[in-house]
Amino acid sequence: ETGVTQTPRHLVMGMTNKKSLKCEQHLGHNAMYWYKQSAKKPLELMFVYNFKEQTENNSVPSRFSPECPNSSHLFLHLHTLQPEDSALYLCASRRDRDSNQPQHFGDGTRLSIL
Amino acid sequence: DQQVKQNSPSLSVQEGRISILNCDYTNSMFDYFLWYKKYPAEGPTFLISISSIKDKNEDGRFTVFLNKSAKHLSLHIVPSQPGDSAVYFCAARGTDKLIFGTGTRLQVFP
Numbered sequence: 206e207t208g209v210t211q212t213p214r215h216l217v218m219g220m221t222n223k224k225s226l227k228c229e230q231h232l233g234h235n236a237m238y239w240y241k242q243s244a245k246k247p248l249e250l251m252f253v254y255n256f257k258e259q260t261e262n263n264s265v266p267s268r269f270s271p272e273c274p275n276s277s278h279l280f281l282h283l284h285t286l287q288p289e290d291s292a293l294y295l296c297a298s299r300r301d302r303d304s305n306q307p308q309h310f311g312d313g314t315r316l317s318i319l
Numbered sequence: 320d321q322q323v324k325q326n327s328p329s330l331s332v333q334e335g336r337i338s339i340l341n342c343d344y345t346n347s348m349f350d351y352f353l354w355y356k357k358y359p360a361e362g363p364t365f366l367i368s369i370s371s372i373k374d375k376n377e378d379g380r381f382t383v384f385l386n387k388s389a390k391h392l393s394l395h396i397v398p399s400q401p402g403d404s405a406v407y408f409c410a411a412r413g414t415d416k417l418i419f420g421t422g423t424r425l426q427v428f429p
Contacts, residue, residue, distance in 0.1 A: 209362070247321065248363075248408070248419040261416070295362055305370075307353055308417065310362030 211311035228296030342409030
């Protein structure tokens with residue numbers, strides 16, 4: 206039990222589809238993160254939310270659209286993705302953005318774009 | 320340009336011996352370093368961290384060493400156990416962002 210739950214665990218979609226990734230944490234954390242992990246590359250930070258406000262967008266293409274309705278939930282809405290977007294998408298949370306506490310990760314969503 | 324580098328993609332160690340995983344960084348402004356461990360089909364799990372004001376932090380079988388002048392940190396696991404077999408990621412904090420290395424796959428064999 207990681208405390209950070211991501212659904213679905215696996216997703217296969219076509220380039221014209223629209224889907225959403227969901228992340229939920231019950232750790233009482235206020236900062237939430239989306240990362241992308243591609244093969245043989247380091248984890249890349251995509252978005253940061255702190256107290257439901259987006260504080261970081263790491264030059265992510267607009268076909269990725271995050272949503273944070275409350276501190277416990279984070280979504281990543283996907284539309285018209287490209288094959289190079291196939292990757293593992295990891296959600297993480299932390300007590301707050303400025304905390305020295307480590308980030309807690311979910312198990313990720315493995316996304317494949319056909 | 321990678322600011323955090325793990326130059327060894329894999330490491331194989333016999334059970335009971337010491338495992339040493341290395342990490343180099345380029346940004347002297349990093350103030351906090353972490354090691355994460357990742358099993359297949361699971362997310363990274365926090366292992367141990369060290370602040371830039373220290374040069375060593377120990378937690379059970381795990382010790383992290385920081386050499387700021389060399390911009391180098393290492394994770395020592397002793398004694399190594401088969402359950403330690405995983406991918407280990409080094410991460411450095413710059414402002415409020417974590418910058419990750421590409422990981423080192425550790426295999427501990429009996």
